[in-house]
Amino acid sequence: MPGAELMAFRSSPEPVLDTVRRAVKQTLFNVGYYHRRLSQLAFPGVAILCYHGIRGAGEPAPPFNDLHVDEETFSRHCRFIADECHPISLDDLRASREGRRSLPARPVIVTFDDGYRSVLERALPSLERHGIPAAVFVCSEPVLTGRHFWFDTLWRRSGEQAVTHAMSMPYAEWRALRDAIATRAAETDAHRPMTPTELRRLAASPLVEIGGHTMRHPVLRFAPIDEQREEISGCRTALQEAIGKPIRSFAYPFGRVAEHYQPETPRVIEAAGFDLAFTTNPSFVPGEVDPFQIPRFVMLGSVDDAELAHRLVHSWHATGTTI
Numbered sequence: 001m002p003g004a005e006l007m008a009f010r011s012s013p014e015p016v017l018d019t020v021r022r023a024v025k026q027t028l029f030n031v032g033y034y035h036r037r038l039s040q041l042a043f044p045g046v047a048i049l050c051y052h053g054i055r056g057a058g059e060p061a062p063p064f065n066d067l068h069v070d071e072e073t074f075s076r077h078c079r080f081i082a083d084e085c086h087p088i089s090l091d092d093l094r095a096s097r098e099g100r101r102s103l104p105a106r107p108v109i110v111t112f113d114d115g116y117r118s119v120l121e122r123a124l125p126s127l128e129r130h131g132i133p134a135a136v137f138v139c140s141e142p143v144l145t146g147r148h149f150w151f152d153t154l155w156r157r158s159g160e161q162a163v164t165h166a167m168s169m170p171y172a173e174w175r176a177l178r179d180a181i182a183t184r185a186a187e188t189d190a191h192r193p194m195t196p197t198e199l200r201r202l203a204a205s206p207l208v209e210i211g212g213h214t215m216r217h218p219v220l221r222f223a224p225i226d227e228q229r230e231e232i233s234g235c236r237t238a239l240q241e242a243i244g245k246p247i248r249s250f251a252y253p254f255g256r257v258a259e260h261y262q263p264e265t266p267r268v269i270e271a272a273g274f275d276l277a278f279t280t281n282p283s284f285v286p287g288e289v290d291p292f293q294i295p296r297f298v299m300l301g302s303v304d305d306a307e308l309a310h311r312l313v314h315s316w317h318a319t320g321t322t323i
Helices: 005-011 014-031 031-041 070-085 091-096 115-130 142-146 149-158 160-166 171-181 197-201 225-243 265-271 305-313
Strands: 047-051 053-055 069-071 107-114 134-138 206-211 250-251 276-278
Touching: 005 115, 014 031, 014 305, 031 070, 031 305, 053 070, 053 115, 069 070, 069 265, 070 107, 070 115, 070 305, 091 107, 091 206, 091 276, 107 115, 115 134, 134 250, 142 197, 142 225, 149 160, 149 171, 197 206, 206 225, 225 265, 265 276
Parallel strands: 047 107, 053 069, 107 134, 134 206, 206 250, 250 276
Antiparallel strands: none
């Protein structure tokens, strides 16, 4: 989820003020304030976290580095979620929506977008260590053809502004650009999509649900309905064939309501056979929500465990703010 969407989630307070705030939050975390507050707190709905990739120690910074959380930070996130919240799966969410199961007081769902190899190699061990379910929304064509995501390739060639510009192109122009810059991912690349074999390994985990994320990661707002159907249905079909399991859930590329897809898109997703779809609008999931426009909180590399705790206790209860 690069480009303009990433900019929407970046905050830019004054550096000194930001440093002071971080120090205060870390102190509150160290003395157990957030832990005590959470023990007395019931969330107003499910907190769904949207990750992308996980950075290994010492690896060079990937394109859109902010969207790739450090491996140790992610491990700390998992420990905090397991100890202080109630991690649940998409099936638990489905059961709650259907009245078959009550949600715990502090439900959290972990999700990943795109389909980076680092989810298998660096995220799954922490998820398994702490018993945390996860949904991984996969962009089918890069994974199944062994090519880099178009936005990573364009960033490497021309920078972030070029990606932002490409996100505003009509679909046909964007497809032509994407095809022109398509780059095969080497097996040794640290920052690449999963291979089909790796996808099947990830899908074999009892903790993981694989979902759809379109075939090519377009901005659906600029795609005609027929192309949207191809992107959405084609992704579901390809992933089901690849892993031999039903694909029931979907995440919008980029994901902002009204900005990155059309009013008709949720119904296209429903008609394709999905039962849940997720945005990147920041909010707890309310009791009454369109199952094809479920909000999530995007997780950036700057969010350490103290910041995550602060947001779960305070910031996100104020309409998704981060201060």
